[in-house]
Amino acid sequence: MSDCLFCKIIEKKIPAKIEYEDPEFLAFYDIHPQAPSHLLIIPKKHIEQIGDLQDVDETLIGRLILRAKQIAKKNSWKDYRLVFNSGLEAGQTVFHIHLHLLSGRKMDWPPG
Ligand code: 5GP
Ligand code: ZN
Numbered sequence: 427m428s429d430c431l432f433c434k435i436i437e438k439k440i441p442a443k444i445e446y447e448d449p450e451f452l453a454f455y456d457i458h459p460q461a462p463s464h465l466l467i468i469p470k471k472h473i474e475q476i477g478d479l480q481d482v483d484e485t486l487i488g489r490l491i492l493r494a495k496q497i498a499k500k501n502s503w504k505d506y507r508l509v510f511n512s513g514l515e516a517g518q519t520v521f522h523i524h525l526h527l528l529s530g531r532k533m534d535w536p537p538g
Contacts, residue, residue: 432522451493462530474521476512494527503529
């Protein structure tokens, strides 16, 4: 997707502080962190939002969550929050699926 910000980060056309990369996923630090540690973990496959997932994406999205767990473990982040925003009203601003991984502070529930 040529006009997708996160596809451009994947293609290294826009810089980001990359924490992890493999052939399927990329993890980089959020530019406006909401916690002391705030990563975005994305599939390299361009899917706009969780609501667009198909059955064929079942293992991809499972592996994405496992990557989040592995990255948290590697950084010794014991407690963390994982968030997907799907759609404008849910707060999604970038329409390429991304899993927020937030850690390093006490978090309230429900979120504001
Ligand atoms: P959303 O609101 O769609 O769930 O999350 C999008 C996230 O992308 C936001 O937390 C925002 O701060 C982050 N973001 C937006 N533009 C950039 C950018 O150019 N680089 C990085 N690293 N993060 C970005
Ligand atoms: Zn994209």
